[in-house]
Amino acid sequence: MPLLDPWILAGLAFLALLLAGLLSPLEALGWWAGWYGRRPEEEAVAPPWSGEAPPRQFVVFLSGIHRVAGRPFARREVALLERLRERLPDACFLEVFPYSVTNRALTGQRTFARFWRWALRMKLSPRALAHTAGMVINLRNLWQVAVSADRRYGPIYNHGSAELITEALLAAGYVPASSTHVTLIGYSGGGQIALGAAGHLDDILGTPVDVIALGGVMASDPATLQVGHLYYLYGARDRVHRVGAAFFAGRWPLLRYSPWNQARARERLTLLPMGPMKHDGNDGYLSATALLPDGRSHLDVTVDVITAILRGDPAPQRLAA
Amino acid sequence: MQGLEYVGHALTLDRRAFGLLDHGSGGLRLALTVVFVAGVSSAVGQSLVLFANRVAPRRFAASLVLSGAVFTVVYLFWSTSIWLIAGYGFGHPRPYLNALRTVGLAYSPQLFGFLVLTPYFGSAVAALLSVWNLLAIVVATSTVFHISTLQAAASAALGWMLLQLLQRTIGRPVLALGRRLRIAVAGRRLVPLTEALENERGL
Numbered sequence: 001m002p003l004l005d006p007w008i009l010a011g012l013a014f015l016a017l018l019l020a021g022l023l024s025p026l027e028a029l030g031w032w033a034g035w036y037g038r039r040p041e042e043e044a045v046a047p048p049w050s051g052e053a054p055p056r057q058f059v060v061f062l063s064g065i066h067r068v069a070g071r072p073f074a075r076r077e078v079a080l081l082e083r084l085r086e087r088l089p090d091a092c093f094l095e096v097f098p099y100s101v102t103n104r105a106l107t108g109q110r111t112f113a114r115f116w117r118w119a120l121r122m123k124l125s126p127r128a129l130a131h132t133a134g135m136v137i138n139l140r141n142l143w144q145v146a147v148s149a150d151r152r153y154g155p156i157y158n159h160g161s162a163e164l165i166t167e168a169l170l171a172a173g174y175v176p177a178s179s180t181h182v183t184l185i186g187y188s189g190g191g192q193i194a195l196g197a198a199g200h201l202d203d204i205l206g207t208p209v210d211v212i213a214l215g216g217v218m219a220s221d222p223a224t225l226q227v228g229h230l231y232y233l234y235g236a237r238d239r240v241h242r243v244g245a246a247f248f249a250g251r252w253p254l255l256r257y258s259p260w261n262q263a264r265a266r267e268r269l270t271l272l273p274m275g276p277m278k279h280d281g282n283d284g285y286l287s288a289t290a291l292l293p294d295g296r297s298h299l300d301v302t303v304d305v306i307t308a309i310l311r312g313d314p315a316p317q318r319l320a321a
Numbered sequence: 322m323q324g325l326e327y328v329g330h331a332l333t334l335d336r337r338a339f340g341l342l343d344h345g346s347g348g349l350r351l352a353l354t355v356v357f358v359a360g361v362s363s364a365v366g367q368s369l370v371l372f373a374n375r376v377a378p379r380r381f382a383a384s385l386v387l388s389g390a391v392f393t394v395v396y397l398f399w400s401t402s403i404w405l406i407a408g409y410g411f412g413h414p415r416p417y418l419n420a421l422r423t424v425g426l427a428y429s430p431q432l433f434g435f436l437v438l439t440p441y442f443g444s445a446v447a448a449l450l451s452v453w454n455l456l457a458i459v460v461a462t463s464t465v466f467h468i469s470t471l472q473a474a475a476s477a478a479l480g481w482m483l484l485q486l487l488q489r490t491i492g493r494p495v496l497a498l499g500r501r502l503r504i505a506v507a508g509r510r511l512v513p514l515t516e517a518l519e520n521e522r523g524l
Contacts, residue, residue: 021439029372033381146440152369153440155518 191216199223220250352425
């Protein structure tokens with residue numbers, strides 16, 4: 001029987017996906033159980049705040065599921081953060097790798113680091129087949145999103161993420177129990193991680209934090225009722241966001257008493273339509289080349305809306321497309 | 322038919338597997354192996370409580386083995402109650418070992434209990450496995466005791482109720498022993514995750 005039989009390949013791919021899913025909670029659970037010792041420092045995270053006056057607010061960015069480490073390699077995410085830093089010079093922006101509660105880059109101190117380095121090379125390759133192979137990174141991180149969204153494992157995973165974010169905030173000069181505002185921005189699957197962590201951060205920091213989910217793939221997490229406010233930015237052509245909304249039953253309008261729908265009823269959750277944007281790529285939220293009828297690029301609109309939210313604008317939706 | 326073939330047929334709820342095991346002389350070792358491995362597999366799927374309580378790796382492994390043993394004891398009690406109800410309640414008595422062998426094989430779906438570990442889908446998988454297991458037990462009971470599917474389902478349900486009754490009455494010392502054993506093997510009292518998290522936060 002030839003190995004390249006499509007059915008055999010499909011079966012092997014399914015088994016690999018299942019195995020990846022089975023193993024996915026073990027990193028967070030093993031970390032909680034203390035099986036891996038202390039967290040390594042390799043991904044520590046935040047440069048200290050270098051401004052003269054203390055920052056007026058802290059903003060923590062949690063990337064999409066393509067990420068392998070704390071530092072972004074996607075030029076569009078880099079551009080988003082640069083633009084936000086320009087627009088809000090008195091805000092301290094931090095980045096945290098959201099897909100490992102042990103704070104280890106996939107390409108860092110791991111048994112399979114060589115495999116992940118290979119996957120990253122594939123992902124960055126211009127060849128379509130190689131790029132597809134590199135999507136194994138997305139699948140791995142997608143399972144971590146499922147761990148965060150799981151009612152059983154979520155409390156552990158989200159507590160770990162909240163601790164990582166707290167460490168990054170303290171390293172950047174955040175003063176505990178101060179009134180300095182904290183906002184988490186989660187892009188794609190990072191939206192779920194941000195929401196889950198925010199539910200624990202209010203206990204740790206002693207103040208509720210806001211969450212901005214950009215094309216968020218997120219469940220009706222109990223944390224939806226604990227965050228200060230959740231802003232959910234979505235594009236009309238974003239299929240990934242639609243899959244998330246259909247997949248997580250708690251977000252169906254039918255289930256009125258789910259945390260998601262309760263938060264909507266209490267006006268703690270704002271849905272912000274962003275216009276005809278896709279999830280990623282040339283027509284995505286972060287595209288600097290795709291233009292809207294008013295002449296602004298998708299990236300311009302995304303930056304405008306996020307900036308308005310961070311400035312406390314009561315009606316950020318007027319800046320959307 | 323080899324052991325894995327029996328399991329394969331049991332998974333498809335094929336009466337022939339239960340019938341062959343009923344009429345053969347062996348099979349008790351196969352049944353006990355299936356039940357014990359299914360117990361360990363289910364314990365892997367539900368190992369969150371061990372992680373939540375920070376059980377060390379060796380004690381973790383020992384706890385899984387203990388869970389397999391406890392699972393086997395529960396199976397023995399349930400099989401016995403099914404044997405009593407289906408055999409004497411419905412007037413079709415069969416040898417005790419035949420009931421043990423076939424009901425044990427019917428635990429085959431729980432061999433996949435480790436899949437409950439899968440995030441987000443795990444709870445649905447657990448429900449699916451429970452229903453699958455119950456259907457297999459009904460088919461096995463119906464085959465061995467030559468009773469209708471409805472009578473077999475009633476035997477399984479009444480047997481389960483009898484098991485619950487035993488656990489709350491004369492079975493209490495056995496349950497208490499099981500709890501003490503779990504604590505001894507895990508090295509600590511096992512608390513729910515929410516309590517472990519509250520302890521972590523100092524609440």
